[in-house]
Amino acid sequence: MSSRLQILVVTIFLSSLGIAVALYKGLALGIPFTPNETTSIYRLGAKISFKAKDEPIKISLAIPSNQNGIKILSQETASQGYGYNIATTEQGQRAEWTKRESTGQQSIFYSVDVVMDKNHHVKIPDELPSDKTEENLDEWDSQTRDAAEALLAEVHSHSADDYSFTAELLKRVNEEKSSQLLSLFKTKDSYNLEKIVYKLLRYKGIHVRIVNAITLEGNRQNMNLKPYLEVYDGKNWQLFSLKKGKVIKPKKLFIWQRGGVSLLDSFGTENAKVKFSISQRLVPIKEMVLEDSLAKKSMIIDLSLFALPTSEQNAFRHILLIPIGALVVVFMRIIIGLRTSGTFMPILLALAFMETKLVTGLILFVSIVGMGLIIRSYLSHLNLLLVARISSVVIVVIGIMSIFSIVSYKLGINEALTITFFPMIILAWTIERMSILWEEEGAKEVYMQGGGSLLVAVLAYFAMSNELVGYLSFNFSELLLVVLSIIILIGRYSGYRLFELIRFNPVKEF
Amino acid sequence: MFGFQFISPRQLREKGILGMNRRNIHYIGCHNDRKNFPLVDNKLKTKQIAQQAGIAVPAMIATIKNQSEIKHFEEMIKGINGFVIKPAHGSAGKGILVIVGREGNNFIKPNGEKLTLKDIQKDISGILSGLYSLGGKYDVAMIESLVEFDPIFDNYSYEGVPDIRVVVYRGFPTMAMLRCSTKESDGKANLHQGAVGVGINLATGKPINAVQHNRAVSIHPDTGYDFSKLKIPHWEKLLPLAASCYDITQLGYLGVDIVLDKNLGPLILELNARPGLAIQIANREGSVPRFELIDKQAMNLSVEERVQFSVENFGQ
Known part of the structure; x- marks a missing residue:
């Protein structure tokens, strides 16, 4: 192979490998491609309050589970002195708190942290209805019963199937006229609207269940779950809002309890009641995804820099900028x-600038090198051997740095204290090389190479301190394979350099 | 842009100008085997292999390899009035000490400055400790006999040593240039320091064009002599000498620096495995077409056949 x-x-292989891994991490694992992308984590709290009656206490609360597009990150409970466990029942999970005896007003807290995908919407699981109980209207008095039968007959004639029946019924109970009818029911019983509609639908043999949901939005306290109905037409489930009827692809709705007997x-206990609260907080998506992926032992994350301890991760944040x-x-x-003085001196300079900030860094660098050159020119009169000369320059540089720090600190210029971030050995070699250059090629060449080095260092500083670059190089470090292949390609560039177009300008006249 | 004049890359390519990147990848990278570099970077080795092959070089008086030999220096130069001390690993003329004569116990430099034996011994000690070598490695001091420069160049050089650079590609002399030091270049023959480069016609040894700082000049800036009147003597001996350096170094892209001795004729002063690009401007021609023509030639030609080919084809 030529x-x-x-x-x-090689370059195609390296860059496509890098891009493929980056895309996998971005699209499949959900690590965002830009820094500071945040997402909302909602904390849904349930506060159960009751009065203890001096006898064994058992509290059972229906608790939610993962659902389409909404993930439960964690759940916790605060219940001083209560036994706590989670029971799985046919109608979903329930949290149970137990205590042998207690008196007075008690509170139990339970909360879940959930996070919502961008493309989330409520999807009702494909399952057969389990609600087989027969309902009748026997417990109502005849007047109410007649009214209900009349309403159902009316609705029946205005509907075609179970969905339209439900929609029509909901529409009518919400209308003013039937509200009066409803108040009739209400005065008899403390039935809630959803329970009445549920009863009427079940009475007509329609498969229906009540779901209790909460809208993931804002910060609210002391509220109740909002009841919805789900109706099964023999094939699919459909969600109905009590007020608005049929709801298609509802968003931001978190189902706390689906079906089941009671919340x-x-x-x-006496007077047991549960109140809900919701609070929203913003977190960086990246942290969340990483925690999640690390927890699930996603191989590509587990074998990456994220698995390192934080201090090493921070070291790599710098190292990965060097490419x-x-x-x-x-x-x-x-x-x-x-032309630069020393191939990679500009990179180390740029790394130092990142700590000192650009302007401070430039001033410090120029002043150290300037003073170093003056002292080095004296050393050259002494005709020392190379190793001894460089070592002397290192010591002189350390001296200059110390004096600089002390003087500037006393003068109250704290920025100058960052001088310690400059790599001393590199500074010493820079001084040494510049001074040889000065002696051999003259001051012009020193300005050329020194200026070139500084220009490259400043450009490298801008590239390296770019937030997006820093973010991508660490979080998508496989993209460095793309950088590598670009460098390999440039390494084979045999065309003219930009400066050669100036240098060879006289060729025009040939 | 920025007050600079740009030439388009297409125009440069049409003129066959060799650029730095192409030189590094296609010429130095492909034709100069790394393992042969020490042959040219170490002047002592260059001299040894040149002498073995019978190639003319300035005569070697002695070498000093370690500090203890320095005290024998006086015996080494017994009876020799003019000599040159240089570090074997030096580059670009660094650390070279030229002594043109003696006066009692003193040694005289070309500018008239007098040195004592102790001064010279101190300089040699500096050379041995690596003062002038790349990376500061220990070095060897070479003592050579003084080249008596051909007076023909006296009018074309300020202070320093005029030399002729021949670029030899795969054994074929490709381009030649006379490098004249100026006041600005501080007696050095480096073009980027302000020396004048004079392109030389390979067939005749006559000048083509003179440039200083990439601009054409017709007279030497310090002496005022007209370059067009110049003709390099011994030209017929010079090209075979340059071409034969390929056979001893096996470096396909080679710069050969030659000086002219009044009595001995052309002598190899130094070899360079990374010759620069300015020679193209001095010759008013790109070197790529010449390289490409050479690439088509058989590689088993003798020195004479190669020189013959170059004279016929590159004689403009």
């Missing part, structure tokens, strides 16, 4: 043709 073809194959059961700096250096040297 080397040209090899390079093509809250209690024994050995970006290298890309800038490679580009500036090979494509533009800028």
Whole structure:
């Protein structure tokens, strides 16, 4: 294989591997491609309050489970001195609190943290109705019963199937006229609207169940779950709102309890009631996805930098920026043709600038190197051997840095304290190289190379301190394979450098 | 843009100008085997292999390899008035000490400055400790006999050493340039420091064009002499000398630096495995078409056949 073809194959392989892994992490695992993408986590709290009656207490609360597009991240309970466990029943999970004896007003807290996908909507699981109980209207007096029968007959004649029957019935009970009828029911019993409609539908043999839901929105306290109805027409389930009728693809609706007998059961208590609260907080999507993926042992995450301890992760945040700096250096040297003093000195300089901030860093760098050069020019009179000379320069640089720090601190310029972030050895070598350059090639070459190095360092600093670049290089570090293949490609660039177009300008006249 | 004049890459390609990247990838990278680099980077080795092959070089007086030999320096130069001390690993003329004569116990530099034996011994000690070598490795000091420069160049050089750079590609002389030091270049023959480069016709040894800082000049800026009147003597000996350096180094892209001695004729001063690009401007021609023509030639030709080919084809 010719080397040209090899390079093509290698770069295509590397960059497609990098992009594929990044896409998998982004699309399948849901790590966002840009920093600071946030999502809402909703904390849904249930506060059960009751009065204990000096006898064994047992509280049972229906609790929610994962549903389409909404994930339960965690659940917790605060119940001083109560035994707590979760029971799985036919109608879903229930949390149970028990205590041998207690007196007075008691409160139990239960909460879940949920998070909602962008493309979430309520999807009713494909299951057969389990509600087989027969309902009759026997408990009502004849007047109420007649009214109900009349209403059902009216609705029946205005509907075609179970869905339209339900919709029509809901419409009528919400109308003013039948509201009066409804008040008739209400005065007899403490029935809620959903229970009456449920009873009427079951009486007509329609499969229906009550769901209790909460809308994921805002921060609210002391509220009740909102009842909805789900009707089965023999094939599918359909959600109905008591006020608005049929609801198609409802959004932001979190089903707390589906079917089932009661939301809250209690024994050995008086006045037991449950009130709900919702609070919303914003969290970075990335953290959430990572926690989730790490918990699930997703291999690609588990074998990545995210599995490292935080301090090492932070070290890698810096290390992974070096390839970006290298890309800038490679580009500036090979494509533009800028000369720098020391191949990778600009990258280390850029890393230091990231700690000191740009302007402070530039001032500090120029002043250290400037002073270093003056002292180095004296050292060169002493005619020292190289190793001894460099070592002396290192010590001089450390001295300059210390004096700089002390003086600036006393003057109240705290920015200058970041001077310690400059790599001393690199500074010493820079001074050494510049001073040799000065002696051999003259001051012009020092300005050229020094200026070139600083320019590349500043450009690398801008590239490396870019928030998106920093975010991608750490969180999608496989994209560095793309950087690698770009560098390999530039490494085979045999065209003219930009500066050569100036240098060879006289060729125009040939 | 920014007050600079740009030439389009297409125009450069049409003129066959070799750029830095292409030189590094296609010429140095493909034709210069890394393992042969020490042959040219170490001047002592260059001299040894050149002498073995019978190639003319300035005569070697002695070498000093360690500090203890320095005290024998005086014996080494007994009876020799002019000599040159240089570090084997130096580059671009660094660390070279030229002594043109003696006066009692003192040694005289070309600018008239007098040095004592102690001064010279200190300089040699500096060379050995790696003061001038890349990366500061320990070095060897070479003592060579002084080249008596052909007076023909006296009018075309300010202070320094005029030399002729021949680029030899796969054994074929490809381009030649006379490098004249100026006041600005501080007596050095490096073009980017302000020396004048004079392109030389390979067939005749006559000048084509002179440039300083990439701009055409017709007279030497310090001496005022007209370059067009120049003709390089011994030209017929010079090209075979340059071409034969390929056979001893096996470097396909080679720069050969030659000086002219009044009595000995052309001598190889230095070899360079990374010759620069300015020679193209001095010759008013790109080197790529010449390289491509050479690529089509058989590789088993003798030195004479190769020189013959170059003279016929690159004689403009």
